[in-house]
Amino acid sequence: MPNSKTEGRVPEVRTGQLDVSLAREEFSRRFRERFRDPRFDNEREHIDALEEIAWRNHEDSRKAPRTRAAGPGFADPSYEVAVEWLDARDRIREAEQRRAASSRLRLLLINGAARNDQSCPGEMSKTHRLLTLAREELAKDPGVDIDVLDLSRLAAEYGRVIYPCKGCVSTAMPLCHWPCSCYPNHALGQVNDWMNDIYAMWAAADGIMIVTPVYWYQAPAVLKLMMDRLVCADGGNPDPTTTSGKDASKAKALELKGWDYPRHLAGRVFSIVVHGDAAGCENLRRILYDWLVDMHLVPAGADAMLDRYIGYYQPYATSHEELDRDLAVQREVRNVAGAFATAVRDGKAGRLKRPELEDPRPK
Numbered sequence: 001m002p003n004s005k006t007e008g009r010v011p012e013v014r015t016g017q018l019d020v021s022l023a024r025e026e027f028s029r030r031f032r033e034r035f036r037d038p039r040f041d042n043e044r045e046h047i048d049a050l051e052e053i054a055w056r057n058h059e060d061s062r063k064a065p066r067t068r069a070a071g072p073g074f075a076d077p078s079y080e081v082a083v084e085w086l087d088a089r090d091r092i093r094e095a096e097q098r099r100a101a102s103s104r105l106r107l108l109l110i111n112g113a114a115r116n117d118q119s120c121p122g123e124m125s126k127t128h129r130l131l132t133l134a135r136e137e138l139a140k141d142p143g144v145d146i147d148v149l150d151l152s153r154l155a156a157e158y159g160r161v162i163y164p165c166k167g168c169v170s171t172a173m174p175l176c177h178w179p180c181s182c183y184p185n186h187a188l189g190q191v192n193d194w195m196n197d198i199y200a201m202w203a204a205a206d207g208i209m210i211v212t213p214v215y216w217y218q219a220p221a222v223l224k225l226m227m228d229r230l231v232c233a234d235g236g237n238p239d240p241t242t243t244s245g246k247d248a249s250k251a252k253a254l255e256l257k258g259w260d261y262p263r264h265l266a267g268r269v270f271s272i273v274v275h276g277d278a279a280g281c282e283n284l285r286r287i288l289y290d291w292l293v294d295m296h297l298v299p300a301g302a303d304a305m306l307d308r309y310i311g312y313y314q315p316y317a318t319s320h321e322e323l324d325r326d327l328a329v330q331r332e333v334r335n336v337a338g339a340f341a342t343a344v345r346d347g348k349a350g351r352l353k354r355p356e357l358e359d360p361r362p363k
Contacts, residue, residue, distance in 0.1 A: 010256070013171075013248045027055055054189070063185045076241035081181075085240070088179045088196040095204035104143050105344050108205035109135055111150040112212025112223035119156035126310060126323050128152075130273060130333050131211040137337035144341065147201055151222040154194070162194050165228035168251075169235070173259050173363075174243055175251035178236030180229055195229045202233070207269040207344035208297070209304075209337070214276035214284050227291060234295045235261035235363070261362045266296035267354070269347040271304035271340035273333055277319065281307035298354055300343035306336050 022030075031051050040047065057065070064082035071077050099106060113127035131148070138144055153160045163183050169176040183193040202208065212223055219227065237243065243251045270292045274285040285307040293299065308329050311322030323329070346352035 010249055010253045013252070022058070024055065027058060031055075058187050060187070062187045065186055070241050074239050074241045076244075079241035079244065081240060081245075082184070084184055084196065085177070085179065085181045088199060089238075091196070091200040092179060092203045095200045099204050099206060104145055105141075105206050105341070105348060106145045106147065106204055107138060107341070107344060108147045108149060108201055108208045109138075110208065110210045110212075110223075110226075111148065111152060112210055112220055114152055114155045114215070114220050114222045115213075116150075116152035116156035119152075123320070125152065125213065126275065126319060127211050127213050129320075129323060130275065130329075133330055133333045134209060134211060134273070134337040134340075137334040138341055141341060147205070149198065149201055151220075151226065154222045154225070159192050160194055161192055162198075162222070162225040162229060163190050164225060165231060168246070169231050171248050172251035172255040173235050173261065174237040174254040175246060175248060176232045176236045177240045177243075178232045178238045178262075178264050180232045180236075181240050181245070195226070198226060198229075199233075202230070202265055202268075205268055206348050207271070207300070207340060208292075209271040209273070209340055210288060211273040211333075212275075212284070212288075214274060214280035217280040217283065219284060219287070230265075230295070233264045235259070236264065238262070238264070259362075263296035267347070268297050269300050269340070269344045269352065270297045271300045271336060271343075272306070273336055274307040275310050275329075276307075277309060277311055277316070278313055281309060296354060298343075298347060298352060300340045303339035304336050304343060306332055308332065 028051060031054055032047070035043075035047050064084070066083045067080040068083055068086065069077060070079050070081045070086075074081075109131055111125070111127050111131050113125035115121045115123070115125035115127075117124040128150075135146055135148065138146055154162060165180075166182050168182065179199045180193075180195060183195070184191040210223075212220060215221070218224070237251075237254075242254060272285055272288050272292075274281050274288070276284075285305060289299065289305065299305070310326055310329060311319045314322055343352055
């Protein structure tokens with residue numbers, strides 16, 4: 001709805017934060033950090049040439065060097081849009097179409113732990129084991145397709161990255177595009193953003209189950225990165241040509257004319273399992289619940305929400321043995337999975353949905 005307090009004017013865009021420009025020498029130092037291994041020594045001449053190109057691109061702010069006209073369906077069909085964004089948008093649309101056309105249930109299971117036995121910890125996470133129990137339970141249903149999003153790959157796999165949310169939404173909601181258009185930014189070397197795959201995984205799912213540990217009273221960083229970057233699913237602008245890319249003034253004017261805050265993932269059913277060893281389980285479960293409900297996803301019910309301590313205040317070194325002994329929590333996770341599948345099936349059939357209420361405070 002239009003904002004009467006600012007009707008007829010566009011608020012000033014506030015600027016003047018710290019200078020992030022780099023001297024040539026500092027850029028060179030950072031660029032070359034990736035090539036410190038002596039195995040690169042025989043290729044210094046080629047590295048010098050690549051650095052010079054990277055520096056020119058940085059100075060020219062070549063955020064999206066490959067673009068094409070947005071085409072039909074956009075407010076400005078001639079506006080040049082990054083090909084990576086158009087590809088991500090097309091994959092989301094294809095995922096939504098497959099979901100709508102299929103009678104099968106597609107479930108997305110998300111491992112929110114950063115621990116991975118292929119990385120520094122040297123041991124798998126308990127979260128992986130709990131998610132495996134849930135997957136085994138769900139796989140008993142021949143009408144179910146299961147995707148697994150293991151966020152520990154961010155800490156264990158070469159080139160796997162989710163970049164942080166830049167907070168465009170706080171400048172104006174229409175400046176936050178669905179899917180996110182902040183990345184890639186080739187001028188800053190911010191490429192291979194995993195979210196372009198993850199958006200399509202969420203879009204394809206009828207139900208999402210998050211299994212996560214507590215890290216220092218909160219969500220693990222790998223999970224929080226994804227959560228923040230999903231803000232564009234909660235009111236984001238599906239047409240970046242309306243804001244000429246990232247024109248803050250245009251976005252402010254568009255929001256103040258009246259923005260409908262489209263919920264791009266609304267209606268999907270969710271389930272949550274949170275575990276810890278000392279504190280924070282209930283708080284994190286509630287945070288995740290509120291986040292998903294705010295995006296207009298539908299809770300699978302009380303039986304599909306769980307927070308439990310495993311090896312409460314016992315040594316970290318024996319935590320897997322504590323899980324081995326805790327047959328009750330293993331059964332509880334399987335029960336959660338069963339309740340989740342039932343709720344997703346009800347949701348697919350239209351028997352489980354949010355009430356149709358007018359939101360007096362859309363945001």
